[in-house]
Amino acid sequence: MIAGRSRQDELYEEATAAHGPALERLARSYELDADKRRDLLQEIHLALWRSFEGFDGDCSLRTWIYRVAQNVAASHVIRHQRQRLRPHVSLDDIAEMASSADGEAAAGRQESIEQLYALIASLNPVEHQVIVLYLEGFDAAAIGEVIGISSGNVATRIHRIKRILADRFERGGRQ
Amino acid sequence: MTNNEAQALWQGQSTEKITMTPQDIRNRIERLARKARRQSYGGYTVCLLVVISCFWWLTLFDDRLQQIGSLLTIAGIAFMAWQIRSNLRGQSWAGGSAASLGKTSAVDFHRRQLTRQRDFHRGRRFWLRMLLFVPGPVLFLIGFAEAHPEVARTIRIVAVVFALELIAAVPLNLRLASRYQRQLDEIDRFERDK
Numbered sequence: 001m002i003a004g005r006s007r008q009d010e011l012y013e014e015a016t017a018a019h020g021p022a023l024e025r026l027a028r029s030y031e032l033d034a035d036k037r038r039d040l041l042q043e044i045h046l047a048l049w050r051s052f053e054g055f056d057g058d059c060s061l062r063t064w065i066y067r068v069a070q071n072v073a074a075s076h077v078i079r080h081q082r083q084r085l086r087p088h089v090s091l092d093d094i095a096e097m098a099s100s101a102d103g104e105a106a107a108g109r110q111e112s113i114e115q116l117y118a119l120i121a122s123l124n125p126v127e128h129q130v131i132v133l134y135l136e137g138f139d140a141a142a143i144g145e146v147i148g149i150s151s152g153n154v155a156t157r158i159h160r161i162k163r164i165l166a167d168r169f170e171r172g173g174r175q
Numbered sequence: 176m177t178n179n180e181a182q183a184l185w186q187g188q189s190t191e192k193i194t195m196t197p198q199d200i201r202n203r204i205e206r207l208a209r210k211a212r213r214q215s216y217g218g219y220t221v222c223l224l225v226v227i228s229c230f231w232w233l234t235l236f237d238d239r240l241q242q243i244g245s246l247l248t249i250a251g252i253a254f255m256a257w258q259i260r261s262n263l264r265g266q267s268w269a270g271g272s273a274a275s276l277g278k279t280s281a282v283d284f285h286r287r288q289l290t291r292q293r294d295f296h297r298g299r300r301f302w303l304r305m306l307l308f309v310p311g312p313v314l315f316l317i318g319f320a321e322a323h324p325e326v327a328r329t330i331r332i333v334a335v336v337f338a339l340e341l342i343a344a345v346p347l348n349l350r351l352a353s354r355y356q357r358q359l360d361e362i363d364r365f366e367r368d369k
Contacts (some may be wrong), residue, residue, distance in 0.1 A: 007199035008197070012197055012200070015195070020190075020192060021190040021192065022186075022194065024190040024191065024192070025185065025186075025188060025190065036215060038193075039252050041193050042193065042195070042203070045193065045195050045200065046200055046203060046204060047196060047273050047276055049200045050204070050273035050274075050276050050356075051273040051276050051277045053273070053274060053276020054273070054275075054278070054282075055277060056275070056328065058278070059277075064277040065277075067276060067278075067279065067280065067281060067284075068273075068276040068277045068279050070281040070284075071276045071281060071284040071285075072276065074281065074284060074285045074288060076290060078288050078289065078292060104299045108182065109289070112184055112264075113184060113185075113188060116181070116184070116185065118196070118285070123286055124361050124365075125358070125362075126282060126285070126361075126362060126365045127249070127283070127365070129281050135181065135185035136182075136185070136186065137182055137186065146280065146281060147280055147281045147282050148279075148280020148281060148282040148283050149280075149282055149365070149366055153365070153366070173264075
């Protein structure tokens with residue numbers, strides 16, 4: 001029991017040391033309200049620590065961490081869904097909006113980040129997960145493993161994400 | 176801005192670091208467990224008080240229909256409360272094993288959660304809830320109207336309000352269910368789409 005506990009603690013400490021800031025960015029992408037975000041982040045940490053009791057090494061530690069975090073965040077989103085006023089859109093819709101909109105300048109770093117969060121928050125849940133993992137530097141295979149879809153499917157989405165990001169920020173940068 | 180720059184921008188954000196040691200987490204889980212226990216005891220106490228009040232309420236009526244109606248109403252409310260409670264537990268990861276969060280892919284987990292929500296608002300679970308909730312108040316109102324013909328008009332108004340509430344609950348729940356269904360369809364499309 002004690003050995004189990006210490007292994008759990010070790011894994012948790014390893015996870016937070018390597019992915020702590022990424023988990024915060026993930027929580028921020030799901031919850032813009034600061035208080036609720038702190039709650040969500042704590043919930044992710046609690047779930048992570050508890051989950052390590054059952055970590056059997058079937059997948060990499062990183063995949064495990066992001067599955068736990070994404071699943072806790074998904075629960076959070078569903079719990080608060082009734083408060084959500086705006087419907088989700090798909091990457092295709094966003095690509096259309098980006099090409100038809102008059103384009104707001106993404107001047108400055110902070111504004112670009114805010115624009116990125118607004119883009120992510122408007123996406124449907126699965127594409128939301130893909131884009132966050134992509135921005136964290138995951139490749140298609142790793143994203144597929146966390147999300148549970150083929151890497152080919154992920155690659156298609158990433159291709160669209162890249163186009164949207166390039167289009168949106170390039171136009172913003174020019175203005 | 177290139178995509179690499181977008182990734183650099185994302186990863187370079189300043190983050191408000193949350194520091195929780197394993198001991199902090201154990202303490203927090205302990206606190207949450209204590210809070211959950213307190214809430215459970217509070218809930219059981221309220222249930223007990225409601226049941227006692229209901230049985231006291233039953234003694235006020237001699238009429239058989241009113242008594243049966245009251246008992247069925249209590250049963251209907253209890254069933255509804257149980258369904259809502261189990262649905263809330265299912266919504267939270269705490270309702271299942273935490274390890275399953277790491278073993279389940281995000282799409283499967285999301286689908287499971289949405290399916291649970293959808294089925295709460297439509298189908299067998301929803302109609303069973305409605306079916307068990309309706310007979311009690313109806314029998315009670317009929318019994319009350321028979322026992323007190325002088326207030327039959329008021330009873331009719333109460334019956335109409337009750338019926339309108341039930342009728343309104345159906346499209347409201349079905350609308351929520353179809354919203355969850357749309358999200359499930361979106362996930363299916365996502366998996367098919369390449």
